Amino acid sequence: MPDLSFTESEKVKIKKTTELYLLFKDLLIEAEELDDERKTQPQILLEVRNALEHLMRVLIMKFAPANEQSDGYFKQALDKFHGHVYRAGYDVLDWQAIVLRGKIISELRRFSHEAIEKVLPDYYPTIRPGIEQISIDIASIRAKKDVDGPADADFENFKKYADKVRALQSAYRTKILPSISPITDLHKRMRKDEIWKTYLPWILSGVLGVLTLVFGLT
Secondary structure (H helix, E strand, C coil): CCCCCCCHHHHHHHHHHHHHHHHHHHHHHHHHHHCCCCCCCHHHHHHHHHHHHHHHHHHHHHHCCHHHCCHHHHHHHHHHHHHHHHHHHHHHHHHHHHHHHHHHHHHHCCCCHHHHHHHCCCHHHHHHHHHHHHHHHHHHHHHCCCCCCCHHHHHHHHHHHHHHHHHHHHHHHHHHHHHHHHHHHHHHHHHHHHHHHHHHHHHHHHHHHHHHHHHHHC
16 A cells, blocks of 8 residues: 655645634634625635546556656645645635625715714724725735645734734624614714704794894784
């Protein structure tokens, strides 16, 4: 039976890819819970399928007779396995960021900027720009074709963006949603004040006109 052993560099790559996959799986569950339709994006499923395909190639090559094994082919398949898991992870982060952005905008679009700023003072300077920037950053990373770099660097970079997306998710759950009710109340009060400010001069003018007419006639 062929020897199913790996070199130290191969072990590092497989270990980091496994850690990347476990984090990806947790993020995928979180994304599915956020999405109203609970449907995984097709591109993510495609990357997972491709990752599995290359993992099988790695194992097939390891089980092949010694005279049929190719170190170059094996390394390429292992790098592709890592690369597809890596891309799937960023696809999930991008999906989460898009869903969060849509939910936050949907929740707040009916309120005035002034009402939002009074209840959520860090929304415009911090939360909203954070959502926009992370979407831009992730899209830029996903657009790069070379995702087969050092496993350590990949994983640390991915964790950094995962933390950022989770911070936005936390802001949505702990800041945005609890603020909807007080923003609604403030928005209603501000609208009433605005209506009074708009129509009060007309009302006073009308009353004054009536009084002038009445007392003028008497």
